[in-house]
Amino acid sequence: xxxxxxxxxxxxxxxxxxxIATPLLFATIGELYAERSGVLNLGIEGIMLLSxxxxxxxxxxxGSLWLGVCAALLTGVLAGALxxxxxxxxxxxxxxxxxxxxxxxxxxxxxxxxxxFGQQSTPPNIVAFKPVAIPLLSDxxxxxxxxxxQYALVYWALLLVPLTAxxxxxxPWGLHLRTVGESPHAADSAGVSVAKIRYQALMVSGALMSVxxxxxxxxxxxxxxxGVISGRGWICIALVxxxxxxxxxxxxxxxxxxxxxxxxxxLQASAVIDVPxxxxxxxxxxxxxxxxxxxxxxxxxxxxxxxxxRKEER
Amino acid sequence: MNETTPILALRGICKSFGAVHANRDVDLxxxxxxxxxxxxxxxxxxxxxxxxxxxxxxxxxxxIEVDGTPVTIDDSAAAIDCGIGMVHQHxxxxxxxxxxxxxxxxxxxxxxxxxxAGAEARLAKIAEEYDLKLAPNALVGGLTVGxxxxxxxxxxxxxxxRILILDEPTAVLTPQETEGLFKAMRALTERxxxxxxxxxxxxxxxxxxxxxMIMRQGAVTATLDNTPELTDRxxxxxxxxxxxTPPEKPAVEVGRVLLRLSNITAGGTPERPVLKDVSLEVRAxxxxxxxxxxxxxxxxxxxxxxxxxxPHGGQIEIDGEVLDRPSVKAVKARGIGRVxxxxxxxxxxxxxxxxxxxxxxxxxQPPFSRYGLxxxxxxxxxxxxxxxxxxxKTAGVDVRTGTLSGGNLQKVxxxxxxxxxxxxLLVAQPTRGIDxxxxxxxxxxxxxxxxxxxxxxxxxxxxxxxxxLSDRIAVIFExxxxxxxxxxxxxxxxxxxxxxxxxxxxx
Numbered sequence: 001x002x003x004x005x006x007x008x009x010x011x012x013x014x015x016x017x018x019x020i021a022t023p024l025l026f027a028t029i030g031e032l033y034a035e036r037s038g039v040l041n042l043g044i045e046g047i048m049l050l051s052x053x054x055x056x057x058x059x060x061x062x063g064s065l066w067l068g069v070c071a072a073l074l075t076g077v078l079a080g081a082l083x084x085x086x087x088x089x090x091x092x093x094x095x096x097x098x099x100x101x102x103x104x105x106x107x108x109x110x111x112x113x114x115x116x117f118g119q120q121s122t123p124p125n126i127v128a129f130k131p132v133a134i135p136l137l138s139d140x141x142x143x144x145x146x147x148x149x150q151y152a153l154v155y156w157a158l159l160l161v162p163l164t165a166x167x168x169x170x171x172p173w174g175l176h177l178r179t180v181g182e183s184p185h186a187a188d189s190a191g192v193s194v195a196k197i198r199y200q201a202l203m204v205s206g207a208l209m210s211v212x213x214x215x216x217x218x219x220x221x222x223x224x225x226x227g228v229i230s231g232r233g234w235i236c237i238a239l240v241x242x243x244x245x246x247x248x249x250x251x252x253x254x255x256x257x258x259x260x261x262x263x264x265x266x267l268q269a270s271a272v273i274d275v276p277x278x279x280x281x282x283x284x285x286x287x288x289x290x291x292x293x294x295x296x297x298x299x300x301x302x303x304x305x306x307x308x309x310r311k312e313e314r
Numbered sequence: 315m316n317e318t319t320p321i322l323a324l325r326g327i328c329k330s331f332g333a334v335h336a337n338r339d340v341d342l343x344x345x346x347x348x349x350x351x352x353x354x355x356x357x358x359x360x361x362x363x364x365x366x367x368x369x370x371x372x373x374x375x376x377x378i379e380v381d382g383t384p385v386t387i388d389d390s391a392a393a394i395d396c397g398i399g400m401v402h403q404h405x406x407x408x409x410x411x412x413x414x415x416x417x418x419x420x421x422x423x424x425x426x427x428x429x430x431a432g433a434e435a436r437l438a439k440i441a442e443e444y445d446l447k448l449a450p451n452a453l454v455g456g457l458t459v460g461x462x463x464x465x466x467x468x469x470x471x472x473x474x475x476r477i478l479i480l481d482e483p484t485a486v487l488t489p490q491e492t493e494g495l496f497k498a499m500r501a502l503t504e505r506x507x508x509x510x511x512x513x514x515x516x517x518x519x520x521x522x523x524x525x526x527m528i529m530r531q532g533a534v535t536a537t538l539d540n541t542p543e544l545t546d547r548x549x550x551x552x553x554x555x556x557x558x559t560p561p562e563k564p565a566v567e568v569g570r571v572l573l574r575l576s577n578i579t580a581g582g583t584p585e586r587p588v589l590k591d592v593s594l595e596v597r598a599x600x601x602x603x604x605x606x607x608x609x610x611x612x613x614x615x616x617x618x619x620x621x622x623x624x625p626h627g628g629q630i631e632i633d634g635e636v637l638d639r640p641s642v643k644a645v646k647a648r649g650i651g652r653v654x655x656x657x658x659x660x661x662x663x664x665x666x667x668x669x670x671x672x673x674x675x676x677x678x679q680p681p682f683s684r685y686g687l688x689x690x691x692x693x694x695x696x697x698x699x700x701x702x703x704x705x706x707k708t709a710g711v712d713v714r715t716g717t718l719s720g721g722n723l724q725k726v727x728x729x730x731x732x733x734x735x736x737x738x739l740l741v742a743q744p745t746r747g748i749d750x751x752x753x754x755x756x757x758x759x760x761x762x763x764x765x766x767x768x769x770x771x772x773x774x775x776x777x778x779x780x781x782x783l784s785d786r787i788a789v790i791f792e793x794x795x796x797x798x799x800x801x802x803x804x805x806x807x808x809x810x811x812x813x814x815x816x817x818x819x820x821x
Contacts, residue, residue, distance in 0.1 A: 172423040179408050179419045186406040189368075190420030190473075191391030300410065 013262055014146040018154060019220060021258035023048075023212035025157040027236040028243070028250050029164050030076075030208030034083075035240055036168065037201035038181040038304040042098020043083050044209050045233030046105030051075045051210030052217035053109040056224040057116055059126050068126075069153075069214055076210025079105060080203040088198045091308035102233075113224060128222035129153065151219045153211065160208070164247040177201055181302035184309040194309045209233070235288065242292050244299045256291070260284040319382040320345050321508050322367075322398075322477050327376035329362055336362040338533040340376070344477060344508040349499060351523035351540070352512045355553055355749030359532040360512050364479050368400045369393045380477075394420070399470025400479045405462050409455030413437070413448050413465060417472050433472075440471050444501045459607065460491035467498060478502060479510045484518055485775065488607055489810035496522050514750075515778065516546050528552045553750060563761060568785070569598030570634075572769040573619070573650070573738045578628035581614035581793070587626055588614045590793045596738055596769035601760060603784030603801075604773040605809055611793035612773045613655065616742050619771070620652045621645035633737060646675070651736030653727045655743045655773070657720070661727050664716030668708055669697040671715040672730050700729040705755075721752030728759055739763060742773040757783060777806060791815040 027044055034041035041047075051072035059068025079101065086097035117124050129151045138148040147158075168174035176197050179187040184194045212232075217224045239257060243250025264280035322344040329337040337359045344350050354360045366373045369387040377384050380396045387393050393400070407416055414433050423429050434450050441447045446468050448461060457465065463483060470478055480499075484492045499509055499522060513519050519526055520540060527537045528549065536552050538544065573596040581588030589611045596602045606612055617623035619630070621642040630637045632648040654660040662671045673682050673693050681692040697711045704725045708718055718726065724744065731739060744760070745753035760770055760783060774780050780787055781804060788798045789812035796812040 170427055172418070172421060172426075172428055175411075175415060175418055175428060176420075179411070182408045182410055183406065185402075185404075186408050186416070187419060189390050189400065189402065189406040190469075191389065191394050192420050303410070 011142060011145050013266060015150070016265070017255070017258045017262040018146060018150060018158075020261050021254050022151070022154045022157045023215045023220070023232060024236055024239065024254040024258060025160060025251060026153075026212030026215065027209045027233055028239045028254050029160050029247060030205040030212065031236050031240045032164070032205075032243070032245060032247060032250055033177070033201045033208070034080075034205035035305055036181045036245055036302055037177050037198045038184065038302055038307065038309070039083070039087050039198055039202060040094045040098060040237075040306055041080075041083055041202060041205050041209075042095060042237070043079055043101030043105065043206070044098075044236060045229060045231070046102030046109075047076055047079045047206050047209045048213030048216075048229045048233045050079065050105040050109040051213035052228050053113050053224050055210070055214035056126065056217040057113075059218055060124060065126070065129055065218055068218055069211065072210040072214035073207050076206035076208070076213075077203045078206070079210075080206025081199065083206065084199040084202045087308065088195050088202075091310065094306050094308075110226060113226075123223045123225065125223040126218065129219040151215075153215050153219055156211070157215075161247055161251040168247065173197075173200075178302075180309075181304050184304050184307075188309070198309075212236075235285075238288055238292060241299060242288070242295065245302060257284055257288060260287050318345065320379075321381055323379040323382075324363070324367070325377050325379065327363065327366060327378075328374045329359075329366060329371060330374060335532045337366070337373070338531075340529070340532075340534055342527060342534075344510060346506045346508055347503045348525060349503055349509045349511055349523045351519035351526035352510055352529070353514075353516070353519055353526055353549065353553055354529035355751070358529040358553070358749075360529055361481065362532075363529075364400065364481060364510070364512065367393065367398060367479065391420075394473050394475075397474055397476040398479070399467075399473060399475025399477065401463065401466040401470065401481065401483060403481045403483075403485065405466055407454050407462055407465060410453070412451050412453050413457075414450040416454055416465060417469055420473070436472060437468065440468055443505070444471065444498060446471075446498055459486045459609075460488075460494065463487070463495065464498070467502075471502075475507070477508050477510070479512070481512045482514065483511070484513060484515065486608065488813045489777070489806045490814055492518070515776075516549055517778070519549075520544070520546075550750065563782075564765060566599040566765055566767070568600050569767055571595050571597050571631075572633050573771070574629075574631040575619070576629040576631070578615075578618055578625050578630070580618045580623055580625035580628075581611065584626040588793045589618065589625075592628070592790075592793070592795055594771075594788060594795065596771050598767045598769055599764055600785040601764050601770040601772055601783050603780035603787040604771060604790055605777060605780050605787055606775070606790035606813055608775055610790050612742065612790060614793070615790070616652070616654065616740060616773060619645070619740050620650065620654075649734075649737030651731035651734065651739045653724070653731055653739070653741040653744065655746070657723045657727060658716070662715050662723060664714065666715055667712045668715050668718070668726065669693050669711040672697050672700060672726055675730065676734070696733070700726075700733060704729045719748075721748035724748050724752060724756060728756060732759065732763070736763075736768065738769040738771065740771045740773075743775065744772060745774075745776065745779055753779075777809060780804075789813055 027048060031041055031044055054075045055068040055072030058071035059065050083097060083101055086092050087094050131149050132152050134148040138144040168178060176187060176192045179192065180194050180197045187194055213229060216228050221228065235257065239253040240250055242253040261284045264283045268277045268280045320343040324340060324342040327337050327340040340363055352360050362371065365371045367378065367387065369389040369392050372388060378387060385396050387396060414430060414437065417437060418428055418433050424432065437450055446464050448465055448468065454462060454465065483495060487495060503509055511519065511523055523540050525539055528535050530553060575592055575594045578589055578592040579587040592615065604612060614623060618625050621640045621644060624640065630640050632650065635648065637644055658664050663674065673696065677683055677688065681689060683689055694711055701708060701711065706722050706725045708722065744756050763770060772780065772783055781801065784801045786798055786800050787804050787809060789796045789809055791813060792815065796815065796817050799809060
């Protein structure tokens with residue numbers, strides 16, 4: 001047993017956990033912005049996939065990874081705006097709009113990937129992001145290699161959490177966002193435009209999800225594949241609930257999931273335990289369901305989540 | 315009268331929704347220090363007018379002047395900029411935010427950040443100036459209704475309101491809380507604000523306002539100074555356009571107990587029930603009123619009696635028979651009729667045709683259906699008969715139920731229950747949101763039932779209504795019956811104290 005533990009819990013393990021957590025952090029925090037404004041963004045899975053494709057393609061042809069990230073961001077913002085058009089302007093069902101957006105975005109991603117790259121025997125790839133060691137900090141034993149020798153996007157993700165907490169609780173825009181998600185009538189009667197805030201929240205949400213997607217095709221891997229997201233978006237929906245719609249808690253949820261995911265990867269690789277690998281693959285999902293069931297009973301949902309706002313209705 | 319420029323003037327406001335003229339050529343002036351009472355039946359156009367003033371609707375014609383200058387108000391932000399503050403009937407507060415956060419919504423902040431310290435300082439200043447106090451960090455969801463309303467007023471002042479509109483502010487308050495509100499209103503006008511007070515309750519309007527404006531069918535019928543010579547009768551006539559006769563209450567001999575609740579606990583969890591040890595009796599030929607501020611267990615009580623909510627403990631007895639397992643069906647079969655508070659939700663299916671709505675609870679019984687098949691002709695005949703008998707204003711029996719006005723919906727519900735001559739009729743908020751004329755009709759039906767030796771349990775937040783109707787008034791507070799007062803001994807004072815949870819002082 002000690003042997004397994006020693007094999008599993010190494011510096012590399014924790015570094016991997018942070019890496020796995022990064023796209024989840026982006027997408028979870030992105031979803032959190034949308035939901036705190038009262039809109040469930042089920043477009044998450046599709047937005048991540050499409051952005052992974054657009055980011056990768058832009059990087060492939062321009063040779064610039066950062067241009068790729070910009071392309072992904074633009075994709076996410078546009079998809080968020082589309083979600084806004086459906087749910088805010090038209091007031092359509094958020095479930096249907098979100099699932100529709102996911103289907104549309106996934107379809108577009110597959111279609112254009114084929115159009116651009118055709119069918120190739122070896123999938124095209126790029127030179128992915130390289131870890132950037134932060135001077136001095138990366139020399140700290142243990143913490144250094146885990147936290148400070150990572151991809152640039154990882155640092156963004158880590159900064160995103162305190163930044164989001166600050167925006168939500170310390171700025172007027174954050175207060176307006178939370179108000180719109182709890183009681184749109186209160187916001188409206190205070191002269192705050194519910195539609196404007198929800199559009200903004202959805203665009204921010206799309207942008208963050210898109211970086212999560214781009215991270216997968218441009219940092220974690222160096223190519224776009226059809227299974228590159230493989231349900232990570234859906235997991236983030238659960239992580240927001242698990243995090244009770246709070247930035248720090250949601251981030252912790254993402255780290256917990258990443259921890260278990262990293263663990264199962266190690267256990268699969270270490271041939272010490274003789275268990276079918278599918279059992280390990282299952283672990284993060286099973287644990288997410290179990291912890292959610294146990295911890296999320298008292299979670300307080302944003303009161304106006306799923307409710308379109310119409311001015312004259314009271 | 316004040317001779318200076320009015321702080322607010324509306325001139326020739328018109329607004330139509332389709333073929334309905336909600337406002338016709340309405341003029342209104344408000345001076346500094348005025349409390350203007352705005353009276354009118356439901357649908358008279360008061361709310362539409364105030365929504366135009368607050369930018370929710372755009373007027374078709376007419377103009378708004380603030381301090382003599384014409385202004386355009388196309389959204390609530392513009393209204394706030396003009397110094398207009400509105401306290402809606404349903405509060406526009408965020409329960410999960412604290413007091414100071416609620417105040418900061420819509421504020422710009424300082425250097426892009428929330429200015430908590432600045433907001434707290436202004437809250438303290440308002441508290442001192444107008445004697446309106448609230449703790450800045452209190453969670454709004456934990457405040458009492460009266461406190462939440464105070465927060466709404468503070469919020470308006472916080473945003474620099476000089477004109478304050480209060481839309482039926484007393485509907486949710488105990489008499490004592492109402493006194494507090496009136497005190498605050500006087501403090502506001504002493505400092506030069508103008509207040510528009512919308513209410514159905516004549517006696518309150520007479521107590522607090524110095525001028526009143528009465529609307530009927532979208533137009534202003536009178537603007538009067540509040541003088542002691544005015545009678546309620548005159549005001550009522552101006553509002554309704556026909557003479558009002560308060561229903562007479564003949565003496566009726568009280569008979570056997572028709573409905574008895576013994577030590578009922580229900581709702582919430584068995585450990586922390588909403589209703590705690592409730593015992594009540596409704597006897598033949600009596601109207602038992604249930605008073606209380608909303609949310610003190612009234613709806614749970616109604617649900618227990620109608621069989622929707624199974625109690626955790628206690629006993630329900632109908633006409634001497636103890637119900638082992640109360641259910642909607644069992645209760646209905648024993649003659650309990652129910653007119654629920656929420657007409658559109660619990661009471662009726664608004665998307666169904668009127669004819670279906672009216673027979674829905676008994677559609678499985680003859681004559682409406684036989685052998686599992688619905689008899690359309692019988693339903694139409696029945697509904698036509700009821701429409702005529704209750705003078706329900708509708709375009710036909712096949713129109714969507716939701717197109718009827720509040721008063722007519724209430725008649726539909728009442729007709730539906732009365733057709734089966736219930737032993738005990740359970741009604742909640744019978745006249746809420748309906749006009750005086752329809753309300754009067756409803757009350758007559760109640761007294762008619764009472765005269766025929768039936769029992770009634772009337773749940774209402776309108777004390778005036780309970781005082782006119784009831785033979786005895788029970789008061790509920792936090793799920794307990796605080797006391798039962800014979801109508802003859804009931805005063806706003808003793809019932810009000812019970813409603814606020816003070817037991818010993820009241821008896």
